[in-house]
Amino acid sequence: MSSALLADLRARGLVFQVAGEDELPAWLDGGSRTLYCGFDPTADSLHIGSLVPLLMLRRFQDAGHRPLALVGGATGLIGDPSFKAQERQLNTPDVVAGWVEKLKAQVSRFIDFEAGERSAEVVNNLDWTAGMDVLSFLRDVGKHFSVNAMIQKESVKQRLEREGAGLSYTEFTYMILQSYDFSELNRRHNCSLQIGGSDQWGNITGGIDLTRRVNGEKVFGLTMPLITKADGTKFGKTESGTIWLDARRTSPYAFYQFWLGTADADVYRFLKYFTFLPVVEIDALEQADAERSGRPEAQAVLAREVTRLVHGDEGLSAAQRITEALFSGELGALSAEDFAQLRQDGLPASTLSLSALPDTLTQLLTEAGMAASGKQVKDALGRNAVLVNNAAVGWDANAEPARVFCAESALFGRYFLVRLGKKKYHLFELG
RNA sequence: GGAGGGGUUCCCGAGUGGCCAAAGGGAUCAGACUGUAAAUCUGACGCGAAAGCUUCGGUGGUUCGAAUCCACCCCCCUCCA
Numbered sequence: 001m002s003s004a005l006l007a008d009l010r011a012r013g014l015v016f017q018v019a020g021e022d023e024l025p026a027w028l029d030g031g032s033r034t035l036y037c038g039f040d041p042t043a044d045s046l047h048i049g050s051l052v053p054l055l056m057l058r059r060f061q062d063a064g065h066r067p068l069a070l071v072g073g074a075t076g077l078i079g080d081p082s083f084k085a086q087e088r089q090l091n092t093p094d095v096v097a098g099w100v101e102k103l104k105a106q107v108s109r110f111i112d113f114e115a116g117e118r119s120a121e122v123v124n125n126l127d128w129t130a131g132m133d134v135l136s137f138l139r140d141v142g143k144h145f146s147v148n149a150m151i152q153k154e155s156v157k158q159r160l161e162r163e164g165a166g167l168s169y170t171e172f173t174y175m176i177l178q179s180y181d182f183s184e185l186n187r188r189h190n191c192s193l194q195i196g197g198s199d200q201w202g203n204i205t206g207g208i209d210l211t212r213r214v215n216g217e218k219v220f221g222l223t224m225p226l227i228t229k230a231d232g233t234k235f236g237k238t239e240s241g242t243i244w245l246d247a248r249r250t251s252p253y254a255f256y257q258f259w260l261g262t263a264d265a266d267v268y269r270f271l272k273y274f275t276f277l278p279v280v281e282i283d284a285l286e287q288a289d290a291e292r293s294g295r296p297e298a299q300a301v302l303a304r305e306v307t308r309l310v311h312g313d314e315g316l317s318a319a320q321r322i323t324e325a326l327f328s329g330e331l332g333a334l335s336a337e338d339f340a341q342l343r344q345d346g347l348p349a350s351t352l353s354l355s356a357l358p359d360t361l362t363q364l365l366t367e368a369g370m371a372a373s374g375k376q377v378k379d380a381l382g383r384n385a386v387l388v389n390n391a392a393v394g395w396d397a398n399a400e401p402a403r404v405f406c407a408e409s410a411l412f413g414r415y416f417l418v419r420l421g422k423k424k425y426h427l428f429e430l431g
Numbered sequence: 432g433g434a435g436g437g438g439u440u441c442c443c444g445a446g447u448g449g450c451c452a453a454a455g456g457g458a459u460c461a462g463a464c465u466g467u468a469a470a471u472c473u474g475a476c477g478c479g480a481a482a483g484c485u486u487c488g489g490u491g492g493u494u495c496g497a498a499u500c501c502a503c504c505c506c507c508c509u510c511c512a
Contacts, residue, residue: 087507166507166508230469231469231470233458234458237458257467260467260468261467261468262468263468263469264466264468264469265468265469266468267468294466295466295467295468296466296468299466299467299468323467326467327467359480360479360480361480362479362480363479363480371460371461372459372460372476373460373476373477373478373479374478374479374480375460375475375476375477375478375479376459376460376461376475376476378475378480379460379461379462379474379475379476380460380461380462382461382462382474382475383461383462383474384462385461385462395480398480399480399481420460420461421460421461421462422461422467423467424460
């Protein structure tokens, strides 16, 4: 059963490095095992960078194992230096504690807590570090670590070698804390496998070594590859910033759109990473797309699957509803109820008062958040890239917002759907 | 504690008295071409509709004029102790 899991993970390209490679398949096949992955609270929500590990926990659970999601209430107070170019600023304990609670809830949506023996659990490393005193830490944990070995780790090397950067003792200690987590989870929960992103390799092997020394236990590690894009730009960022898992930060519609915009060169790989679709199905889809000319179907499948995983069926249908309405080019087909629904569904929207319009369109659209500055709106207006209810508006109208936004041209007497560029929409409702 | 090197517009990085709102690259935004893809080409890119206003770690100073010179302060890095 479980060596089948490993084979599938490999086929998906999800296995980057394995510690204990020779024995891992047999160990997994030998029964229901406990594994963990850590998520540090660096914000009040995880972003899609955490999606691969989260789904990985689920993949293991579906294969009969027991996942622990560790939320780093302690490590989040320290900051992981791994492959970070600079020292990070510390957040206050109460802020981190608040984020821990948010992440707990978020993480919980991806794993099953009602699965009998393989039921998932959320743990917090603050539980076993908060009460520890410095001397115990130094004598019982720190003594097992060789600084000579620690400074050899790739993850901190650039910080140690690079001119203009540095590494505080605090962040340097991060590795020890995370290693201690592994040994504690091994002791408390018989957890014997840690998974994480490839940047976590140094921390994971540190934990493996410590667990062997203090518990005398052989434990395993597995890392997933860094998600890259074919064009070399960073995955997970877009014009409007990070793609978050929290619907309040990134609406299901924006989330769906993000995946829909995946490049052809990346989409089949992403399907393997981010969905539970069988590899053979994905390969078949790739084949079909290649044989057909024109637009591939893969992006739509990817967007649908991932949006459903993160936002559920409701989030998905809201996202699809908006997408359909906006990109079908048939605004006329929308009813007044549809507009109300779009706003409900998370289409960026705001209320407009005809009697209190700003002096210029640039002001109006900038304030609505459609562009970062008036210059961008100006540029768009000058290129006929602003459409109000599907009618192009030119730069000459900039000083006369009242001409564009008048009661007569409002759809259903109250709606203005403004499009800036190809993809940015904003709904104004008279109020 | 000592010596040296740094802090420039989102990032990297030029700029050492006026020609600097500040080269170049990246990112980003818009246009063309397309398939809400990529690549390519074009334009924008401190704020402002404009007049104009505000920037080069901070505070003062020199000067007709300072990112550039001076003083003090803050922060970072390297080496020595």
